[in-house]
Amino acid sequence: MLSRRSLLKLLGISSALPLMGVTRLAWAAENRIIIVGGGAAGTIFAKYLKKILPAAEITIVEKNKTYQPAFVSNHLINGLLDINATQYGYQTLQKNGIKVIHDTVTEIDPVSKNIALAGGKSLPYDRLVLAQGIGFDNAAIQGFDENTLHSWTAGEQVQQLAPKVAGLKPGGVVIVATPAGSISGPWAPFERVSQMAAYFSINNKKAKIILLNGNAKTEDLAIFEDYWQQHYPGMIEAQWQTNVSAIAGNSVTTSAGNTTANLLNVVAANRAGNLALKAGLTDSSGWCPVAAGTFESSKQKGIYVIGDAITPELGLSKTAQSANAQAKLCAIAMANQVQGKAVLQDLPPLIDSEYAILNNDYAIFRTKVFRINADKKLTQVSHGKSQIDDPEKQAQREVLYAQSWFNNITHEMFE
Amino acid sequence: MNKACFKVMIILLLLTCASTVVADNKDLGERLAWSCLSCHGNAGASQGPATPVIAGLSYNYIVGVMLAYKYTDDLEKALDVIDNNPDLADVGIYERFPSTMNNVASALSPDEIKAIAKYFSELPLEKLNQQFDEKLAAAGKKLHKKYCDKCHENGGASTADDVGMLVGQWRNYLTFTMQDYQSGDRGIHKKMNTKLKSMLDKKGEESITQLIEYYSSQQ
Ligand SMILES: Cc1cc2nc3c(=O)[nH]c(=O)nc-3n(C[C@H](O)[C@H](O)[C@H](O)COP(=O)(O)OP(=O)(O)OC[C@H]3O[C@@H](n4cnc5c(N)ncnc54)[C@H](O)[C@@H]3O)c2cc1C
Numbered sequence: 001m002l003s004r005r006s007l008l009k010l011l012g013i014s015s016a017l018p019l020m021g022v023t024r025l026a027w028a029a030e031n032r033i034i035i036v037g038g039g040a041a042g043t044i045f046a047k048y049l050k051k052i053l054p055a056a057e058i059t060i061v062e063k064n065k066t067y068q069p070a071f072v073s074n075h076l077i078n079g080l081l082d083i084n085a086t087q088y089g090y091q092t093l094q095k096n097g098i099k100v101i102h103d104t105v106t107e108i109d110p111v112s113k114n115i116a117l118a119g120g121k122s123l124p125y126d127r128l129v130l131a132q133g134i135g136f137d138n139a140a141i142q143g144f145d146e147n148t149l150h151s152w153t154a155g156e157q158v159q160q161l162a163p164k165v166a167g168l169k170p171g172g173v174v175i176v177a178t179p180a181g182s183i184s185g186p187w188a189p190f191e192r193v194s195q196m197a198a199y200f201s202i203n204n205k206k207a208k209i210i211l212l213n214g215n216a217k218t219e220d221l222a223i224f225e226d227y228w229q230q231h232y233p234g235m236i237e238a239q240w241q242t243n244v245s246a247i248a249g250n251s252v253t254t255s256a257g258n259t260t261a262n263l264l265n266v267v268a269a270n271r272a273g274n275l276a277l278k279a280g281l282t283d284s285s286g287w288c289p290v291a292a293g294t295f296e297s298s299k300q301k302g303i304y305v306i307g308d309a310i311t312p313e314l315g316l317s318k319t320a321q322s323a324n325a326q327a328k329l330c331a332i333a334m335a336n337q338v339q340g341k342a343v344l345q346d347l348p349p350l351i352d353s354e355y356a357i358l359n360n361d362y363a364i365f366r367t368k369v370f371r372i373n374a375d376k377k378l379t380q381v382s383h384g385k386s387q388i389d390d391p392e393k394q395a396q397r398e399v400l401y402a403q404s405w406f407n408n409i410t411h412e413m414f415e
Numbered sequence: 416m417n418k419a420c421f422k423v424m425i426i427l428l429l430l431t432c433a434s435t436v437v438a439d440n441k442d443l444g445e446r447l448a449w450s451c452l453s454c455h456g457n458a459g460a461s462q463g464p465a466t467p468v469i470a471g472l473s474y475n476y477i478v479g480v481m482l483a484y485k486y487t488d489d490l491e492k493a494l495d496v497i498d499n500n501p502d503l504a505d506v507g508i509y510e511r512f513p514s515t516m517n518n519v520a521s522a523l524s525p526d527e528i529k530a531i532a533k534y535f536s537e538l539p540l541e542k543l544n545q546q547f548d549e550k551l552a553a554a555g556k557k558l559h560k561k562y563c564d565k566c567h568e569n570g571g572a573s574t575a576d577d578v579g580m581l582v583g584q585w586r587n588y589l590t591f592t593m594q595d596y597q598s599g600d601r602g603i604h605k606k607m608n609t610k611l612k613s614m615l616d617k618k619g620e621e622s623i624t625q626l627i628e629y630y631s632s633q634q
Pocket of ligand 1: 062067185320353356
């Protein structure tokens, strides 16, 4: 009689190893996966790929020892969050078998499949996942450089805005300038202004906020403007489709001329990082085109891009929630491919959603849910958002739901 | 190797494949469930302060809630799903106050909802460390025994009989839920409504606070 043991012998496989184990081990030896950036997308990708393929050799290269998420920067302004409670380390990921190297990736060579690190080393990969978030188009604003207070990317800058807002002289003026085009945290400019206004309404009643926003006003934004008019009449002046072309000292230049303030918070146009540009991963929009579902780069085989750096053409927003969902799809699709399954099998919905907390008792949400359809296209299947005339209790609840989201998504990334 | 032997081998290989197909179904539930975790926490054990813990809710309860979210504009459709699925005969459908869950559930098919419900219902209930007031909790304990324990057994710690979750749930979520029951924004089990009304008549508004303190006190 043919037993399972003799079958394995016939196949030339030692019966000491379970069948799955063999393919996984063989695969691990020739598949080194490197993730550039341990943020909203990178951590989640690593965690879930490891869950499906425990033998995979997964390395995150992250320049910072602690992750300070850009998506907390607004919540520090009026004390919704405390900076000490919002810094995260990579120990749990490491304990779970993911290698974490703290260094800056300076170059990706898609031909030799190597990355170069600022520390001098070079690392070979078989598949590379780029999850480095946004970069800035510095050239778009004369005088914009790494020292400009933007508080728009993960790291040190996150905690630098709140103390400056608190230190504004009585009756001082703040300019918040956010660029045209697709940006990280689509609602973040308006949430930021709301949090500043909430803070000033108690601590600096005569302060003024000027919002210079590069994009046109959309329907969503009526909720913000309505709230501002009701609660802080005269404090906020919003200018739409207004782009800053230069900054110098405490003044900004727009097509309307120069404006001076006591505090400048200027964000240059967002795009994929220089690393992606140099590696030829971007198109003329400055973002990385990818295939829906797998998130494999349309420009370079073997490189995957997830999170803020991907093209807005897929219809996904640049949020941590979207980055988190993209990372899961990418990990499952990659594992499917390795395991010889249909690549787009068992993909969960991609839930792209964003909260904005306007004040301690008022928050709003918007959600779009996408699925991969039979044509392998990402298709929006449902959507919803807060309305201006929602019952009061709903807006109050959304504050606690937004805070729950924050606690749960960071916990999911780092625990 | 002779032909017969080869055939046996193919059959054995097919059997191995068949068992991985079954495993894949379990994978499907888990992978769909991953899309919930950024809001509901690792393994459905929300860190709070308000988005509910969903690990350990019963299968029928989760299916019922998800169908109610999905078909919020026409609950008849949820009932149709139940009629067409004999295995869902015990599922109850109750209207919910609108939330982003409507968008989430709309994106899932009834079969996917079942796979997800199976996954979360098999996860352990986690205990929560919530602050509570001992005096109010003691009063709540008595109220619970009198008005609620018949269905929410074991001091509200049981999720059996598809009654949702009271112990191990975030107090903010329980507060919202009780508000919705009182305002009519959430559909309510008939007999529960009778008990709730009679409690409110006799003991007043503060009875709700006392109950929530009691549920939060069990850690
Ligand atoms: C003010 C503000 C508020 C926001 N609010 C929300 C919100 O409420 N909800 C929401 O969902 N989203 C919000 N967002 C958006 C959210 O922050 C981003 O969408 C999300 O962080 C993108 O994830 P990512 O993984 O692509 O990038 P990140 O999370 O930024 O991670 C990128 C990582 O890569 C590292 N890195 C970069 N370059 C290199 C390199 N060369 N070598 C090594 N490491 C490198 C960085 O240090 C960083 O840790 C907000 C954004 C801003 C600016």
